[in-house]
Amino acid sequence: xxxxxxxxxxxxxxxxxxxxxxxxxxxxxxxxxxxxxxxxxxxxxxxxxxxxxxxxxxxxxxxxxxxxxxxxxxxxxxxxxxxxxxxxxxxxxxxxxxxxxxxxxxxxxxxxxxxxxxxxxxxxxxxxxxxxxxxxxxxxxxxxxxxxxxxxxxxxxxxxxxxxxxxxxxxxxxxxxxxxxxxxxxxxxxxxxxxxxxxxxxxxxxxxxxxxxxxxxxxxxxxxxxxxxxxxxxxxxxxxxxxxxxxxxxxxxxxxxxxxxxxxxxxxxxxxxxxxxxxxxxxxxxxxxxxxxxxxxxxxxxxxxxxxxxxxxxxxxxxxxxxxxxxxxxxxxxxxxxxxxxxxxxxxxxxxxxxxxxxxxxxxxxxxxxxxxxxxxxxxxxxxxxxxxxxxxxxxxxxxxxxxxxxxxxxxxxxxxxxxxxxxxxxxxxxxx
Numbered sequence: 001x002x003x004x005x006x007x008x009x010x011x012x013x014x015x016x017x018x019x020x021x022x023x024x025x026x027x028x029x030x031x032x033x034x035x036x037x038x039x040x041x042x043x044x045x046x047x048x049x050x051x052x053x054x055x056x057x058x059x060x061x062x063x064x065x066x067x068x069x070x071x072x073x074x075x076x077x078x079x080x081x082x083x084x085x086x087x088x089x090x091x092x093x094x095x096x097x098x099x100x101x102x103x104x105x106x107x108x109x110x111x112x113x114x115x116x117x118x119x120x121x122x123x124x125x126x127x128x129x130x131x132x133x134x135x136x137x138x139x140x141x142x143x144x145x146x147x148x149x150x151x152x153x154x155x156x157x158x159x160x161x162x163x164x165x166x167x168x169x170x171x172x173x174x175x176x177x178x179x180x181x182x183x184x185x186x187x188x189x190x191x192x193x194x195x196x197x198x199x200x201x202x203x204x205x206x207x208x209x210x211x212x213x214x215x216x217x218x219x220x221x222x223x224x225x226x227x228x229x230x231x232x233x234x235x236x237x238x239x240x241x242x243x244x245x246x247x248x249x250x251x252x253x254x255x256x257x258x259x260x261x262x263x264x265x266x267x268x269x270x271x272x273x274x275x276x277x278x279x280x281x282x283x284x285x286x287x288x289x290x291x292x293x294x295x296x297x298x299x300x301x302x303x304x305x306x307x308x309x310x311x312x313x314x315x316x317x318x319x320x321x322x323x324x325x326x327x328x329x330x331x332x333x334x335x336x337x338x339x340x341x342x343x344x345x346x347x348x349x350x351x352x353x354x355x356x357x358x359x360x361x362x363x364x365x366x367x368x369x370x371x372x373x374x375x376x377x378x379x380x381x382x383x384x385x386x387x388x389x390x391x392x393x394x395x396x397x398x399x400x401x402x403x404x405x406x407x408x409x410x411x412x413x414x415x416x417x418x419x420x421x422x423x424x425x426x427x428x429x430x431x432x433x
Contacts, residue, residue, distance in 0.1 A: 004028055005420055006042050007379065010050025014057060015354035016370035025055055027377040030420040035371055050381060053414065056353055057370050058090025058121075058378030060360040061331065062180075062258055063234055063306035066092075066123070069110060070099020075311040075398050077111065080331075081120035082396040083309070085424040087331040088356075088413040090378035091122035091368060092309075095155045096133070103128035103139040105147035112148050119432040120423050122378075124150040124366060126180065129168050133157050138168060145175045150364050151232065153180035156281060156326070158216060160186060165220060169229035178232040178256065178364060181220055183241070184282065188212035193322045195283040199268045205321060208283055214240035221248045224255060232363060233257040235308050237282040239292035246301045256363040257296075258306035261337035262328055262403065264293040270403055276317040276324030277403040280310070294346045297355060304360035307334050311399030329397050333390055335382065336409030343410060349384075377420035386412045396429065 005027040012023040012035060019035065026034040026042060034040070061084065067075035077094075084092050094111055096102035102111065108125045115123035127144030129152045131137045141152060152172060159165040159181065172179050192208035194200050200207040217233060221244055224231045236242060236257045248255045262280065267287045270278040278284055296302040310327025317324050338356060341347040347355075361369025368376045387410045392400040416424035423430050 004042060004045035005048060005377070005417070006040060006045040007048045007050045007055050009039065010053045010055035010381065012055045012371065013350055013353045014371045015350050016358040017372050019371070020350050023055070025371060025379070027379070027420045030377050032371050032373055032375045032377055034373060048381070048415070052383070054382040054384055056380045056382060057357040058368055058380050058416065058418065059088045059335070059356040060091040060366060060369055061089045061307050061309070062093045062304055062360045062364060064092040064094055064309045064331065065097070065311065065327070066094045067098060067311055068114060069107065074313055077114040077123065078118040079396065079398045080309070081115065081118045081123065082429050083329070083331040084121045085416040085418065085429065086396045086413065087333070088335050088380040088382065088416055089121060089331055090380070090416060090418045091124060091366060093124045093126050093150060093364065096126050096128040096153065097155045097157070101128055101132050102126070103131050105143045108144060108147035108149055120429070121418055126150065127152045129154045129159060129179065130164065135159055135161055135164065138164065138171065141171055141175065145177060150366065151178045151180045153234070154182065155234070156182050158182050158184045158186065162219060162223065166223045166227060169223055169227040169231065173227065173229045176230070178230040180232040180234055182234050183213045183216035183220065185212045185215050188215065193279070194271050195268050195285050197268055197286050199271060203271065203274065210238040210240055210285065210289070213238050213282055214244065217241045217244050221253065221255065224253055230254045235260050235263060235282055235306070236293065236302060237263045237285050237289060239289045242292045242296045242301055246296065249301065256303040257301070258304040259293050259297060259302045260306060260308045261330060261334050264290060264297065265337050265340065266403060271321070274321040275403065276319065276321055277328065277401055279321060279324045279326055280328055281326040294341065297341070298347055298351065303363045305334065305338055305355040306360065307331055311397055312401045313399065317401050327401065329395065329399050329402050331397065332395050333402065333404050333409070335413060336411055337404070339384065339411035340409065377417060379417040380413055381415040382411060383414050384411045386410070388412055
């Protein structure tokens with residue numbers, strides 16, 4: 001621990017506690033000790049001059065692929081954590097669809113061990129809903145939760161068997177953990193490569209109708225209403241899905257949802273030149289879907305911004321569009337893309353911060369997400385005025401698959417602190433010695 005650290009005179013934005021103004025933040029032994037409107041004088045404290053900076057709770061990403069164990073050539077837990085803290089994320093939920101699937105306590109323990117060795121950010125494992133992600137038999141949920149999993153999900157694979165999905169929601173109530181779902185009816189998406197619309201028609205690519213997502217969202221909300229469980233919908237992308245989630249929340253159902261920066265920033269026209277860096281699942285949608293996501297972020301229908309950080313190698317993308325692997329990296333560009341919504345007047349600064357901090361923390365019941373006394377001293381400093389161009393070659397991630405290379409963004413993380421320890425500062429990772 002760093003003992004005493006004083007963040008002096010920054011703009012503290014802490015949505016959970018209704019704070020948005022110039023404050024001093026005192027950290028003691030890895031915890032927030034005090035947030036004060038008046039300047040503090042603390043003998044022996046390491047002082048961080050934060051004038052002109054935003055002082056924020058550490059970001060939490062509910063949807064990250066760290067690829068280890070099994071695909072360490074694309075990403076490792078260490079390199080993924082480096083990318084996370086560079087992007088301001090002090091906690092990430094690691095998806096179970098590694099080459100050795102996280103459907104057992106043994107794999108969960110391996111992930112947690114590697115995360116401790118990395119020593120950079122909190123890594124929360126997600127366990128599989130079904131054994132081997134095959135959608136046939138429930139994994140040992142109790143074992144996974146006991147080992148440290150914070151949710152269950154088959155991630156990029158939908159649970160097509162409705163009875164199995166219903167049982168997973170029922171069983172998860174015993175542990176009060178969310179069931180995180182990738183909503184895709186495979187009988188509707190088939191071999192489609194991009195969303196249905198004029199761009200798909202012009203490019204001659206097989207389309208994926210929005211009903212492939214919307215129908216599954218409707219099914220799982222019905223199952224949720226019967227079981228009383230907790231449902232978390234990953235990477236919401238369609239106007240119809242937003243409408244269903246909004247209505248379910250009004251009825252008091254325990255449903256939460258996330259949206260990715262790529263889905264609320266760009267639409268299907270990004271595929272115009274058969275750019276495989278714009279190929280993901282769910283696919284980029286039409287402009288009206290993008291606008292619906294933005295509205296849902298603003299009105300609270302969507303609880304969290306999550307990156308679905310999905311590293312892939314160069315050869316995975318340098319192929320024909322139909323053969324390209326789905327996914328983009330996102331940890332290091334998430335803040336800038338989120339702040340673009342602030343600059344566009346879609347979100348207030350406080351709402352943008354909430355979607356990166358308190359929203360995801362509440363959705364999964366994770367520690368952090370705020371800066372009240374006693375909270376973990378996971379703190380991010382942001383320069384909201386810095387303009388910078390995305391340069392994929394400078395990512396801390398092992399992979400470079402982004403549709404945003406070269407895009408000019410405004411607002412950047414300058415420091416990331418985890419448990420009162422500086423882990424990232426001015427472009428440099430500060431690894432434990």
